[in-house]
Amino acid sequence: MYRYDEFDQALVTQRAKQFARQVERRLAGELTEDQFLPLRLKNGLYLQLHAYMLRINVPYGVLSSRQLRKLAHIARTYDKDYGHWTTRQNMQFNWIRLEDMPEILLELASVEMHGIQSSGNCIRNTTADEYAGVAADEVEDPRVYCEIIRQWSSLHPEFSYLPRKFKIAVTGSDNDRAAVKVHDIGLRLYRNEAGEAGFEVFVGGGLGRTPFVGESIRAFLPTRDLLSYCEAILRIYNQLGRRDNKYKARIKILVHEMGLDEFGRQVEEEWERIREGALTLPDEEIERIRTHFEPPPYESLPAESAAYLAKRTQNQDFATWADQQLADHKQPGYAIVNVSCTPIGRAPGDISSGQMEVMADLADRFSFGELRVTHNQNLVLTDVRQEDVFTLWEALISAGLATANHGLISDTICCPGLDYCSLANARSIPLAEKLSARVADTSRQQEIGEIYVNMSGCINACGHHHVGNIGIVGVDKKNSELYQLMLGGSAEADASLGKILGPGFDEDGIIDAIERIVDAYVSLREDGERFIETYRRLGPAPFKEAAYDGTTQGR
Amino acid sequence: MALLKGGKSVDDAWQRIDGDEVLPETGPVVVDLSRWQQDRESLIARADAVGVRLQSDDDPESLAGDLDHLTLIALDFPGFKDGRAYSSARVLRERHAFKGELRAVGDVLLEHLLFMHRCGFDAFEIQSDDPERDWQIAVDDFDVWYQPTADGRPTALQRRSS
Ligand code: SF4
Numbered sequence: 001m002y003r004y005d006e007f008d009q010a011l012v013t014q015r016a017k018q019f020a021r022q023v024e025r026r027l028a029g030e031l032t033e034d035q036f037l038p039l040r041l042k043n044g045l046y047l048q049l050h051a052y053m054l055r056i057n058v059p060y061g062v063l064s065s066r067q068l069r070k071l072a073h074i075a076r077t078y079d080k081d082y083g084h085w086t087t088r089q090n091m092q093f094n095w096i097r098l099e100d101m102p103e104i105l106l107e108l109a110s111v112e113m114h115g116i117q118s119s120g121n122c123i124r125n126t127t128a129d130e131y132a133g134v135a136a137d138e139v140e141d142p143r144v145y146c147e148i149i150r151q152w153s154s155l156h157p158e159f160s161y162l163p164r165k166f167k168i169a170v171t172g173s174d175n176d177r178a179a180v181k182v183h184d185i186g187l188r189l190y191r192n193e194a195g196e197a198g199f200e201v202f203v204g205g206g207l208g209r210t211p212f213v214g215e216s217i218r219a220f221l222p223t224r225d226l227l228s229y230c231e232a233i234l235r236i237y238n239q240l241g242r243r244d245n246k247y248k249a250r251i252k253i254l255v256h257e258m259g260l261d262e263f264g265r266q267v268e269e270e271w272e273r274i275r276e277g278a279l280t281l282p283d284e285e286i287e288r289i290r291t292h293f294e295p296p297p298y299e300s301l302p303a304e305s306a307a308y309l310a311k312r313t314q315n316q317d318f319a320t321w322a323d324q325q326l327a328d329h330k331q332p333g334y335a336i337v338n339v340s341c342t343p344i345g346r347a348p349g350d351i352s353s354g355q356m357e358v359m360a361d362l363a364d365r366f367s368f369g370e371l372r373v374t375h376n377q378n379l380v381l382t383d384v385r386q387e388d389v390f391t392l393w394e395a396l397i398s399a400g401l402a403t404a405n406h407g408l409i410s411d412t413i414c415c416p417g418l419d420y421c422s423l424a425n426a427r428s429i430p431l432a433e434k435l436s437a438r439v440a441d442t443s444r445q446q447e448i449g450e451i452y453v454n455m456s457g458c459i460n461a462c463g464h465h466h467v468g469n470i471g472i473v474g475v476d477k478k479n480s481e482l483y484q485l486m487l488g489g490s491a492e493a494d495a496s497l498g499k500i501l502g503p504g505f506d507e508d509g510i511i512d513a514i515e516r517i518v519d520a521y522v523s524l525r526e527d528g529e530r531f532i533e534t535y536r537r538l539g540p541a542p543f544k545e546a547a548y549d550g551t552t553q554g555r
Numbered sequence: 556m557a558l559l560k561g562g563k564s565v566d567d568a569w570q571r572i573d574g575d576e577v578l579p580e581t582g583p584v585v586v587d588l589s590r591w592q593q594d595r596e597s598l599i600a601r602a603d604a605v606g607v608r609l610q611s612d613d614d615p616e617s618l619a620g621d622l623d624h625l626t627l628i629a630l631d632f633p634g635f636k637d638g639r640a641y642s643s644a645r646v647l648r649e650r651h652a653f654k655g656e657l658r659a660v661g662d663v664l665l666e667h668l669l670f671m672h673r674c675g676f677d678a679f680e681i682q683s684d685d686p687e688r689d690w691q692i693a694v695d696d697f698d699v700w701y702q703p704t705a706d707g708r709p710t711a712l713q714r715r716s717s
Contacts, residue, residue, distance in 0.1 A: 008699075155697065158674055159638070161641065162638060238641070243637060279703060
């Protein structure tokens with residue numbers, strides 16, 4: 001993974017000191033809350049319903065065991081002994097005191113971490129495919145370019161007071177695991193016919209109140225021009241993006257109102273002016289950064305481990321878990337291991353400090369000391385020898401981290417909702433817990449197969465409900481919690497937005513409705529068809545009939 | 556309101572002319588964009604220096620052909636969260652090589668000085684009891700930068716390869 005050099009380290013330490021001064025100025029009354037607000041946001045500090053919430057960047061989801069131990073320490077010392085993985089691959093603590101912030105930031109800086117620009121109207125943490133560098137289907141490693149973007153966007157003097165937040169995602173594989181089409185800028189890294197690496201650039205995707213799937217603004221951008229092109233997009237957006245209404249301030253609205261062609265024309269015009277300038281990436285710098293992402297010292301192993309296969313036949317529970325949680329590794333004899341932080345009946349993405357320490361130890365023992373955080377709020381050990389998988393599994397069982405639900409219905413994405421968030425209309429965590437308790441049985445879940453359920457507590461869509469195969473959103477109806485159901489969303493390469501099925505449901509009603517929809521899918525699907533495929537083939541009608549049939553009426 | 560320039564509090568010789576206000580006989584004046592466009596010839600003919608004040612939604616390109624006549628361009632921050640003038644400043648400095656004074660006016664605080672300076676501002680009408688102290692604090696905050704701008708501060712990349 002990328003390790004800071006003296007410059008990167010100096011910047012993060014200086015930032016921690018700067019924020020200590022700003023906190024001091026705030027506590028002394030030299031800054032009003034209004035003036036302080038954007039400063040704390042740019043360091044990841046929100047004021048939530050009950051306390052401050054601190055969001056810490058995990059750059060493109062890559063985390064070392066040392067960093068994870070530090071997060072465990074912070075959870076234990078400054079929070080209620082647990083933390084929460086977010087859908088943008090970051091860590092969130094929900095019970096932070098303002099007075100502790102200077103100390104926390106210095107602790108984080110000591111392990112090359114920070115909350116810089118994890119909130120506020122600026123360029124946020126760039127996200128990537130959680131299997132970057134190890135996926136069998138990868139064309140190019142997106143982390144190299146994520147790191148380049150991370151540096152360029154950190155403390156960008158021009159783009160720190162944008163109309164609204166700005167999110168960039170990079171995928172290095174055609175199977176998009178980074179949901180690039182629902183980002184302000186999405187980058188698909190590929191090689192053109194001449195064999196040169198470059199990006200297809202998507203712009204104007206996003207969820208929230210007005211969801212859009214991003215559109216391609218440039219078919220091929222040479223890698224050396226990455227930053228000048230991003231700077232051109234950001235400059236047009238900073239100058240022309242709407243500032244009169246915060247719900248219309250994202251770049252997607254600008255692109256929509258200007259039209260993709262006119263927006264693209266202005267970007268290209270600006271890019272022509274600056275493309276050969278100081279932002280052009282020298283090959284040596286790309287190479288310098290690439291050396292940080294060299295593969296770890298793999299052993300040469302047979303493609304399949306006999307010991308692993310034997311354990312699978314001896315132990316049915318292990319085989320069931322492995323079927324669900326393992327993904328193909330490009331290196332023979334190794335496996336990518338998904339570790340669920342969304343156990344049955346519990347809030348998606350929560351992790352205790354004890355579990356963080358266990359995961360850090362397991363990463364050291366089995367995966368070169370590195371982990372990934374996924375946008376599904378889980379963890380990945382990317383480089384595990386197949387022959388170690390069984391021992392790893394046993395350790396995960398004792399830590400309560402061996403749930404086998406990767407990509408299954410109980411592996412929900414969900415936002416903090418009414419339990420923490422002041423904007424929420426409805427609770428989302430308890431709903432996710434209820435749904436997963438309802439479908440707890442693993443073999444039933446595996447029979448149902450891949451299905452993504454995403455939940456948000458309000459239309460701001462932090463739980464990405466528009467791109468869930470099944471999406472749930474809390475709406476405000478006469479002061480009671482009401483949930484609306486959407487079907488047909490997808491965040492993958494063929495991204496699509498879900499459509500509202502019909503009238504909303506109460507908490508129990510929606511669980512029943514989902515169950516009936518899933519039953520309908522199972523009886524209607526053709527061989528090997530995933531939920532999303534069946535839905536696309538048949539349209540909403542049969543699912544609507546199923547959802548509104550039965551005792552609990554929608555209302 | 557103090558004027559901060561080159562790290563020092565200085566007297567402000569400029570008179571701000573709002574809308575169609577009568578111009579003083581002598582002395583440097585700074586006018587709105589619309590006034591500039593309307594009285595361009597007579598303003599150029601003045602013996603003393605002329606500047607233009609741009610609102611945050613004024614397009615800096617509208618001054619592109621006039622920069623030789625202008626000694627000062629003031630860019631307004633109606634609220635510090637409105638960051639358009641950061642881009643306007645870079646457009647004037649970097650795209651059009653404006654050499655005159657680029658002044659930040661409006662909602663300007665210590666916390667913004669450094670980014671403004673990086674974008675090309677060299678004068679600040681700041682709300683502060685002690686602008687020189689504020690300047691010192693602000694410029695001492697960071698000495699590492701990733702972004703090349705026209706301010707001449709070396710980037711991390713340049714320092715890495717030197
Ligand atoms: S979707 Fe709404 S309720 Fe959920 S975290 Fe976002 S703002 Fe809060």
